[in-house]
Amino acid sequence: MEQTNAYPVKVHIYDLSRGMARQLSPALLGMQLDGIWHTGIVVHGKEFFFSGEGINNCPPAGTVIGEPDSIVDLGFTEVPEEIFTEYLSSLGESSYSSDKYSLFEHNCNVFSNEVAQFLTGRKIPSYITDLPSDILSTPFGQALRPLLESMAINPGGSNINGRR
Template sequence: MAGDSSYNAKLYIYDLSNGMARQLSFMMLGKQLEGIWHTSIVAYVEEFFFGGVGISSCPPGGTLLGMPDSIVDLGNTEVPRDLFLEYLSSLSGSYSPEKYHLFEHNCNNFSSEVAQFLTGAKIPSYITDLPSEVLSTPFGQALRPFLDSITITPPGSNNLNGFGQRSCNKPRGDEERVKRHKRHKWIFWLLHASSSHVSSEHISSLPVVL
């Protein structure tokens, strides 16, 4: 909190590829990508984001993704927490689980909309422009049928669509194992998604730790 009625808002940015996009994207897509971005809004000492189960929250850095790769200070807001939760409730229809789409209606669209509500600030365009960057390439188009079936929900979050109890604690576990799993799954998508031997059901059935 920055004052009696002012609250700080931050954008948490996670690279779901754990650095592999930077290493492999030019070879695969013909253009350089610095990361595969998942974002969330942190305000009122809580982290809010959108994924395959709808709008969720947890303590800052409380999902299995751990702490973000970078943080952007969005500025301060005078919106009270109760009003903010009412606002999130009003978004539950447009950000419901069935409305999630990896390219067109994802965590970054949610973060951008919430950031503008709280502070009037937009999130960086390199994040929101990422889907069009990927889909503008031939390999991105080849990947689309497979990636369209994938949803991203960081483990350790607590669903907010029903606005029930928020008692989410960061799961205990081997964080290095999670990082390896993230790298391996991302490489799997890139190297095998266009193969006739791999179906979208096969990919989407893999354990999602993104």
């Protein structure tokens, strides 16, 4: 009988605002935001994320952001590391190359959500994926959009396609 291996999959969730969104969002946006979220998928002993530098990896919680604010257990995958690496390489050469990064439409959370579904069939929490539309639904969010879109988040790590 063939043995199947199950590998744990987690999403690390970081508040890039370090609590400032919770404090300032009611006054600035007229709504409560609990954070400005960055996410990474942890599987096969590494954390994978998308940034303005493309797809990157580092040891779990090894970004310059520090420790995650929370960790969500997404279950298990039977996708072996070799197949996962090929999948990421393909994504990195197509839809998740560095020139495709967009703070609102195509960011780390979109990547984490897609990878989570590939590995486990589960999505990351909707409060994370809904954040850009929540912000852009406010007048202040619309006013800040041009400035914010010029920003690229880069929490460090090694690019999976060897680019820096």
